[in-house]
Amino acid sequence: MTYTIFGESHGPAIGVTLTGVPAGLALDWAEIDRELARRAPGKNAWSTARKEADRPEILSGVFEGRTTGAPLCAVIANTDTRSQDYSRTKDLARPGHADYPAHVRYAGCNDYRGGGHFSGRLTAPLVFAGVVAKQILIPQGVRVGAHISSIYGISDEPLEDWDSLHTAANKDFPVLSDEKGAEMRAAIAQAKEEQDSVGGSIECAVFGLPAGLGGPDFGENAEGIFSQYLFAVPAVKALAFGAGTAFSLMRGSEANDPLYMDDDGTVKAEQNCAGGVNGGITNGMPLVFEVTLRPTPSIARPQFTVDLAKRENAVLELQGRHDPCVVPRAVPVIEAAAALAACELMGF
Secondary structure, three states: OEEEEEEOOOOOEEEEEEEOOOOOOEOOHHHHHHHHHHHOOOOOOOOOOOOOOOOOEEEEOEEOOEEOOOOEEEEEEOOOOOOHHHHOOOOEOOOOOOHHHHHHHOOOOOOOHHHHHHOHHHHHHHHHHHHHHHHHHHHHOOEEEEEEEEEOOEEOOOOOOHHHHHHHHOOOOOOOOHHHHHHHHHHHHHHHHOOOOOOEEEEEEEEOOOOOOEOOOOOOOHHHHHHHHHOOOOOEEEEEEOOHHHHHHOOHHHHOOOEEEOOOOOEEEOOOOOOOEEOOEEOOOOEEEEEEEOOOOOOOOOEEEEEOOOOEEEEEOOOOOOOOOOHHHHHHHHHHHHHHHHHHHOOO
């Protein structure tokens, strides 16, 4: 199963085409609406004021409530665009955005409004694709969950199990510790007041993957497959599996995961520093990773940049509606990318 996302932030619509979707899948529309609502803007003080219904319309691939096996295409209308916010600064490359490299790559023909195809707005159809992937995985006993693990140096509690992540997913601010969540929200509010933004990280786990999936080489490595999907999410700048960078602080006796035989004859590990993968192959433990997302580059403070039309230095002062922190809304997006990666790993 592969997906192609199309559209631009200020175009008439955005969408996704999924090919290779198994026939006969009954889409759970209540779950689709719930997942898209988790990502949707305009609901609280830590997201952009842009309001979008984010209701997908199916153009193909579904008949009488079930997938047909043909390409599944869904579109989501853009209804709350303010393109005039970008006309004044259309030639000024926004620092931290893809404006300059996209201008070079596409000979200046890229849509500059709201970032065009590079906008976080394009994560809405990605979430739709992820819900489809989750509905393929659930009958296989595989579930995906995530939470905000840190914002601006304030860390949440580490994940424990599926139930804790499922509980976090039902919160407006998806953390395990509400006390830490309040500290994070305060940091976001302060950055917003100071016309700035903050970044953070998301911890995600895929439960129920059997041992033996993946391989050591390019194209089949489990960590490599997940990396391709996760780095396609806007704002993701780092990825670590298991203990990640903390391995550099450990000895082998601490980093190794001792094995034991469970009562039912299943091989398990006493801890999961490896994050569920050894040698590019799943080991039966939860596949756990953490992604780091950069602070939102669109800030109201004056910034030095260049005028691409005049070919001279300039100062940029942005207007418009922007998230002071993208991390809370990105949690379902990371889950979606992980679900799609898990589907590929499992051969769907």
